[in-house]
Amino acid sequence: MSPSRKSPSALALGLCLALALALPAWAQGDEAERAFRRGEAYLKGAEVERDNRAAAEWFERAAAQDHPGALYQLGLMARRGQLGKPDVKRSVEYLKRAVQAGHGLAMARLGIDYLEGSGVEKDPILAYALLKMAAARGVQAAATQQKRVAADLTPAQLAEAERAIELIDKSAHACCKPK
Numbered sequence: 802m803s804p805s806r807k808s809p810s811a812l813a814l815g816l817c818l819a820l821a822l823a824l825p826a827w828a829q830g831d832e833a834e835r836a837f838r839r840g841e842a843y844l845k846g847a848e849v850e851r852d853n854r855a856a857a858e859w860f861e862r863a864a865a866q867d868h869p870g871a872l873y874q875l876g877l878m879a880r881r882g883q884l885g886k887p888d889v890k891r892s893v894e895y896l897k898r899a900v901q902a903g904h905g906l907a908m909a910r911l912g913i914d915y916l917e918g919s920g921v922e923k924d925p926i927l928a929y930a931l932l933k934m935a936a937a938r939g940v941q942a943a944a945t946q947q948k949r950v951a952a953d954l955t956p957a958q959l960a961e962a963e964r965a966i967e968l969i970d971k972s973a974h975a976c977c978k979p980k
Contacts, residue, residue: 833866840871844878853883864898872899873907889920900931901972905938912943916950925950926958930965 840859843852857878863871876895879888893914899907912931915924929950935943951959 833863833868833871836860836862836866837868837871837874840874844874853878857884864895867898867902869899869902869904869907872896872902873904873910876907876910889914893920900934900969903938905935905940905943908932908935908938909940909943909946913946916946925954926962927965929954929959930962930969933962934966934969 836859840856840863841847842849843856843859845851849855857875860871860875860878864875872895875884876892876899878884879895880892881887884891893911896907896911896914900911908931911921912928912935913919914921914928915931916928917923929947932943932947932950936947954962
């Protein structure tokens, strides 16, 4: 074997080391997704007995890793009282984290909250921004609601909403980059 070529065992060792260094990131992402799926199963009673407490525990595991779907589900569960007493403020906190992680349905729900002043101070500009972002992610109901809200905003308010969208997008990119 020439000195410039590495032996197959050296290549294998190098590959194993590279995989070992990369594995924690892969495992963490897979772990969050597995925890989310398990939470969904308990929430829906799919292949396991329906159990909101178990669903919440699995969603919390995934949410600890900023899983958007888990954060959204926890927000809905808090609002419905499936985590104890109905708690709109707690729901809003979960939804804000889900928005930062790019979850379209969370954007729509939080947009409606800002429109109605549910758990947050009423803010039609922020409501419009969130609804527009949700619509851009394919949430059809948000697109319809966004158009209704836009009809009540001035051109200056619409421009302010566009700036809010930019800020929310930047915030999401800053908080939710893969580690």
